[in-house]
Amino acid sequence: MASFLLIHGSCHGAWCWRDLIPELEAMGHVARAIDLPSHGSDPTPIPEVTLNSCRDAVLAASTPDTIIVGHSWGGYPISAAAEAQPEAMRALIYLSAYVPLDGMSMVEMRKNGPHQTIVNAVEKSDDGLSYTVHPDCVRDLFYHDCAPEILPFAFARLSPQPIRPQNTPLPLSAKFQKVPKAYIRSTDDRTVPTEYQKQMSDSVPADLRYTIDSSHSAFFSHPRRLAEILNEIEGKL
Template sequence: MADFLFVHGSCHGAWCWRDLIPAVEALGHSARAIDLPSHGADPTPIADVTLDSCRDAVLAASKPQTIIVGHSWGGYPISAAAEAAPNAMRALIYVAAYVPQDGLSMVEMRKLSPRQTIHEAVEKSTDGLSYTVKPDMVWDLFYHDCPPDVLPYAFARLCPQAIAPQDTPLPTSDRFAGVPKAYIRATDDHTIPTEYQAQMSLTAPEAMRHTIDSSHSPFFAQPQKLADLLDKIEKDLAGSQV
């Protein structure tokens, strides 16, 4: 049995793993999710959110045997956690997520993408501290292949995303490089181009690179298939450590 910890992406919260957690638990694993600062039930003011505080939220929930799964922007705080304390986790799994290049922020990473998909979809707050996704673009950007109940469920819970942590460079070293990694690429992603995901997935060994025929939200679109992939990755990790 593995211990999976799920870390959400921009504007989301622990709620987005609603369908995946029971599917993973049915395979015999433990599974839990956290709210990053200012998301979900976390009361942190947006002005106080930093990359470090996001990193610390991950570390506070992780144990040495934990496999940390990060989605989208969640790839950054899980990577920061690995850089800060590589022994505090067993492995990292990126699901349609950003994998940092040494010294670059997520904003800089997004700008390196071969296609820009979200520029017209986001609105910055009047104080310049956060952004939200335009309501009429949420479905196509995140959930276009998801069951119809997902949009009202998610729409009621999406929240502003703090900009500061995403605009903070993340230096990485051999500490980050030494943590085992896997990548699950979404092939029909309208948020992070799948070809860019393929490029970022090269941080993982070839045997630890997988694809799922899904939008940016495979945890809603194909929770069982995603759970099965996580289960396979865990078994492959166990085999590689024998």
């Protein structure tokens, strides 16, 4: 069985994997989730958060046997970790996530998408260092197919997202390329356009490209199916 490390996306935390972890454990896997800097219980002040500090949080929690799953923006810190220490993990799995292009920031990647989904949904902080999702947009953006109890649970835990790490270019080399990778595309995603996910998933082998009929938050809407896909991917890595 495998050891999974779960890395959350923008404004989220380790809490978002609440329903997926027991599904993976029921299959005999080990599953852990961490808070990236300034999220969840991590006390890092927003001005101090960088792409490197997010990368280092991933590396600190990984071992050479770890399969790292990155959701959404989480695709960037897991990729940075692979670039820095490819021997520190077994593989990467991108879940509705950004797969970086050499030298591009996540902000640049988002702007290159086929259409923009979050521009009118986010509010920048007064100091310009972070953003939050407008309360009226949270459900439609993240959780439109989730059970009713998910919205209050998540809404109480969403936190500001530091901008600097997402606006930092990530140079990539053969070190990143050598790490095995898989992609899970959400077909009803309103945050990262599903057609853009399909484009990014082309960077992984065809037999390691999967789809799930879900919103951006498959860990809440379809945790069992997501666990089944992760289990199947693990068998191929």
